[in-house]
Amino acid sequence: MGQDEPVLGPLISSTGHMGLRLQTQNLRVLCDPWVSPGGAYLGARFPFPDNSHLRLMPGLWHAEWVAVSSAHLDHMDLAFLSALSDGVRVVIPEYPSSVFRDRLSEAGVKDIVEVAAWERLPLNDRGDWLTAIPEQSPAEHRAAFLIVADGVSVLHGNDARLSLSQTRRAMVEVGGPLDLMALDASEPRFKAVKRLVRSVKPRLVMTYSGPACFLDPALAQHNQHLCEPGELPTETLRMLPGDSVRIAPTTHDVIRDPHWEGFAYSEHLDAYASSRAQEIAEVWAAHPDPGAGSGLAKRFKEHFVRLGRLSPYFLERISMTVRFDVSGADGGVWDVDLGASHSQQAPQYTFSVEARWLEAVLSGEIRWDDLFLSRRLLIEHTPDADGTYLFGLLKHADADALQAVEDYDKRDPNATVTLSAGDRAFEVTRYCPHSGEDLAEGAVIDEAPEGLVLRCLAHNFDFSLTTGLCLNARCEPISVAAPV
Template sequence: MEVEFLGHGGFIITSGQMRVACDPWVSPRGAFHASWFQFPCNHHLWDRDYRNLTALVITHEHQDHLDAAFLSQKIVARIPIIIPQYPSRSLWSKIRAACANPITEVKPGIDHQLGEGLRVLFTTEDTPITPCAAATFQTRETVLINLSNARLSVKQRDTLKYRLRGRIDALLVQCARVDWNPICYRHPEEKMLALSVQKRVEQLEYAFQTLDRMPPRIGLPSAGPPAFLEDSLFRFNDDLGGKGIVPDQKRAHDWLRVRGYTRRLEIPLPGDRLNLINGEFAPDATIRKEFSFDQKDKYLTAYAGQMRPALAACRESLPRPTEDVFEPFRAYVQGLGESDASRLEELKLELRFVVEGSHGGDFLARCDAGALTFERTGGQTAACTITLDSVWLNQILHHNLRWTDFFLSLRFSVEQDPSAEDDHVLSWLQLVESQALADGMMETTKEKPAHA
């Protein structure tokens, strides 16, 4: 088995005549409406010919793992797309919206034969919002585990290790996880740094414990961080002197060493190759002429300048609201209340929306004792305030953008009353995403999935 790394969390496995891509993200348009970009840049891989792929594996629905442009433009119609079987059909729906390829949903814990002795096994992490799965690729001679974004429990990791009889040749583990809290929250600086360090260390410690508990021949930091190239987001690239929430691959590597991990680690860049039979890691010379972690700040500044015209074009292509957004927003909120009355009984919510830009306004959504209301605020305070631009709300109200994807774009800010006991943003997300998942279920009943 040979692995070619595509950047971020993507790679191609070659085994005999099989060529299987997993989570390829190479689109020059980035992800989440051009708020995330690949780091380092891998856009040169977009121009390659991918028609010789024999299968495609996608672990979950986040756009840095599910590249809709890649699905619609770069693969031939006959190749199957293999995905974990989740309770929600959201992942299936997003793939079907991008292409007509046959989709095979595989139950977690069941080996799926890809061909010529190559098989894949999914281990799912179920979360209330967006589930994720680890993908284990096996041949008779080799084993590669791609943890992707999944946070597997100790029991799941031990069970997987036992099933593989301790044989793990390569383990791709995420060391940086983007989280809008605290990134988008207006916390005092001291609290912001404390939360950033806490979440940074939690993710790095998870990576260390996983590598230590499931020791592979080769460990590989993977799937992050992205690059934030828009002017308003560029500051999120700052590692804050080792206190930022999303350390780059080199800082993660160094942290693992200081923490005490002594086994082999490699940092894969786009174009690098790994032979799992003999363990040979072949770095790509071309990208290393253009990129170095030691020159990260200079590289990101040049990268942002290169992408500035594309970023401007993306923003200009978005339709602006043509009327006051209050009535459409109120109808949207009322629809949430009508669709999930049982959830409202358990929900406590007080969320103010400050919508900036054309036809914006100041609105308050409140839920208490099962009653969901929405009104203009007149500037009154609330337990939690979200500030966003009307162009993004317009996309959401027209069902062109899900709240989870918008939140991951980081194009908003949150101010929460320090005395508030409830996480009002999470409560809102649980409400709106339960509706989105229900809509997805309704859509997919119209067409039976191929090979489901």
Template sequence: MQITSIGHAGFHIQTSAGSILCDPWVNPAYFSSWVPFPDNSELDWKALGDCDYLYVSHLHRDHFDEQNLRDNVNKDATVLLPDYPVPDLQGELEKLGFRKFVETTDSVKTTITGDKGSLDVMIIALRAPADGPIGDSGLVVSDGETTVFNMNDARPIDLDVISEAFGHVDVHLLQYSGAIWYPMVYDIPRKSKANFAAQKRQRGMDRARSYIEQVGATWVVPSAGPPMFLDEDLFALNDFGSGIDDGSHPVPGEVTSIFPDQETFLEQMTIHGTDDGERHRGLMMVSGSVADFTGSTLNEVSHPYPPEQVFGEHKRAYLERMKEKFAPVIAAQKATWAVDDGEPLLEPLKQLFEPIMAQSDLICDGIGYPVGLVLGDQTVVLDFPNRIVREPKEGEGKYRYGFRIAPELVRTVLRDDEPDWVNTIFLSTRFTTWRIGGYNEYLYTFFKCLTDERIAYADGWFAEAHDDSASINKDGWELQRRCPHLKADLSKFGVIEGEKLTCNLHGWQWDLPTGRCLTSRGHELRAKQLGS
């Protein structure tokens, strides 16, 4: 089996039974904020797109690149389709001309047969609202000799299905650097922001190392890593291995980026003993790197250039060159944004949000308070308790949750009928926000679900009763086995420090004596100290 890294979470998997193109992202995404790191624009996308099978893990734009899929990918390719509760992914691919689909069943091994032979595949589909009703997924492929698990952004809670169906995994393509805007866009002191960023960064790498242990693959390839932030306004978000002061200069010892790169994670594997040279071995791959495997044996790996040229002390200079290269591309994309003509946004936002509010009692009640949108010189209030969008009331004061967003971004998503503000405006980091109190998962779920179908699914998911009757004993505590957030197995993902529990799947935390969630509203945990 030959695996080629094509950038970010993208891979081209060549087998004797055909080729699979996975998540081919090349064009800047999220309002031109994200660019693949390292640069993959020089790859032969026509050749890569001449594939037998296409796998797009989910609809986020650093995985679903509409322009690249339309222009370069063979429309006769058979699409390996995750088992999602809403049909958005298939619908978007059909619009681009794809017409052959293998509809897989979640976490069930399927044999696909083509003109060149047979492959065994399994797609693990994540369908909780935190993944978006459009979903997230990971792909397992075996050609009978080599088994690869392309996990990309997915965070599965049950990995036993892989070993039960495929046995040993030879190659694990693993996300280690998350996609989020916290804490960079928050109105908090600089020192606090640096501390929160360091915690977020480390939790992501801790979670990735937990997955390495659970999957037990021989080879681990860090992938789906950080993008390049090449717009001048966002350049300081890149990870330079140090902090960034207000003038975008490095501050030794104060890391403010939440986006560690491949080199950093491979170092973490060594430091923490995850890369022990035998069970798990870290493998560096950059855009264009090719690795040839026979089972767990790495026969050869080749790189388009020495990888160290884009990391460590060379990284800032590399990113400066990329900033210059992509400046015209980013400028051209910005020219497509809607123009802020100053027209009031209250009425179009009422038309968008109020029908969704009317269908989502559980989510609106979970939000529980008005939310302010500061759009240039206009302020619009999303009054979730009353299910209306309105102007501010006199003397209303500061809202518990609020967002400052450039009006042209809002006008663009309204023009384009965008059903998901989280994975457009918010992931762009082209906004600022504040909150009083904890993270509100219901609020971000609402912003992901701006269609009738999505909001109905999400509201129903929250309303569904989940079994938390099973218990485990861990570090002197008896607690429910399944995390109240997304039902991760706390015997695997739970970490107890004193009287605080952290679920490393998403970094949520609980106070064990009270069961109170420290991360968000609700989501209480059942726990008691043994012997008490």
């Protein structure tokens, strides 16, 4: 592939999943590398397609900088990051809490550089730079990286949900259209990505391989989204792990990894699962069922006492009983009242989980968000239950992060913004009543059987521009008026 040869412009290589490598004659940057053989999230998720052949590729993993976008374990490969050579700097976005940095430090990662939103970080003395673009809402700690090297701009979007206004600002920062947007265009996100690409018209789009797959037979039913992404409204590079593109100011050249000759998505999964059976078995062996008398129930109760002290605001918004149906020798059925108006009300959410995986959370090995993403639990709820703040409390479990969400929610509820659809204009509530997304930047107007509909792109909530009512979820209405 020639990673160490001089190039006329940046060489961008796919490293699998949502990772890439950027190289020029004077710079090497890795973004979100995920290469450890044991997968992530308790051996539940693995890069798709299999990128293991890259581990032995000379020079591919050498870099001066490693940019890691989030604390999700398919981005933050702790085994890889903790083994980096001295002098390699790990760049992370600045989030409202220290949890991300703390997890890296505890794993032994030494040289960590936090970058505030839109702050330019010089990467060398030749004018190359990087910045982080976090999602607008602090409820999600995900971010894109914008890199400019040798005059070429690369937006490493990974799975961050950037708004149109953020992407347009990125274009302003680089002084013109983006040369390459690298995006997660898998099925759940495809429509939003297509709309974004159509609006900003980048020169090239690179779609990441994936999404991650489930190789444990107990989780195989979750592989329904493993397919090639659809067509996007610009020249699209479908890059498999090891494929590269060299981007010059006016031209580009794609270099395909011969490893993938004859590759077919539909034929890859079974052989891949067989090749990882030993690693998955080791995960199960490392997490035995806690024996009777292990004190699991006591530690579970203490854990939720601590969580309940983090944010009165979140408890007020949750206001429900949550049931945990824990299977195993020391399990049981345990109800937790989270801000409920009275105890012993019927549970609105039930989490069914094996004690071995709950133990991993209580011991601090993983976080609740990691367990949710592993799919190693079953979640059931009543039809009208809103779990937004319940899941926010569990996945953040940090007072600073929860306070940032509260402050975001409490922005002026009476603020309005004018949005246009053709020759019609509407003055509407500026902030989505569901999670506070700024509708000035994160909304589109579509035709629907009910008439014109405003869609909040944060969670795809639809609001009627006739009545203001939410049409597809339980949510407070928006105000709607035609400006004078």
